[in-house]
Amino acid sequence: MIPFRVAVVAAIASALFLLVIFELIRSRRLQERYALLWLVTGSVILLLSVWRDALRLVAEQIGIAYPPSALFVIGFLFILAVLLHYSTVISELAERNVRLAQDIALVEERLRIHERGAEGERAEGA
Numbered sequence: 001m002i003p004f005r006v007a008v009v010a011a012i013a014s015a016l017f018l019l020v021i022f023e024l025i026r027s028r029r030l031q032e033r034y035a036l037l038w039l040v041t042g043s044v045i046l047l048l049s050v051w052r053d054a055l056r057l058v059a060e061q062i063g064i065a066y067p068p069s070a071l072f073v074i075g076f077l078f079i080l081a082v083l084l085h086y087s088t089v090i091s092e093l094a095e096r097n098v099r100l101a102q103d104i105a106l107v108e109e110r111l112r113i114h115e116r117g118a119e120g121e122r123a124e125g126a
Helices: 004-026 032-050 052-062 067-125
Strands: none
Touching: 004 032, 004 067, 032 052, 032 067, 052 067
């Protein structure tokens, strides 16, 4: 069985974590689509902290002798999922930045060509 004190500390920590996530969403510093994995992580940890028998069953299924360790393993796996998700988002943004820089360079070149043509027309007209 999980020590009561460990369960209480884990429940308080995960509840505070969820409150921070909700505050970040409310203040628009974290978009909802990115917050989903964080909310799931906090919720699962809170659920397993409060429902100690579920954590014991999960620990037994995984083969972990000390159930609070399973709580940290599950949290770690969720955080790995979040990091993987953010890595894909960052990769996509980096690719979009390269395309955007290339598009800006093309537009600047067209603008220079257009300005040179306009200067040439003014010189001929004078």
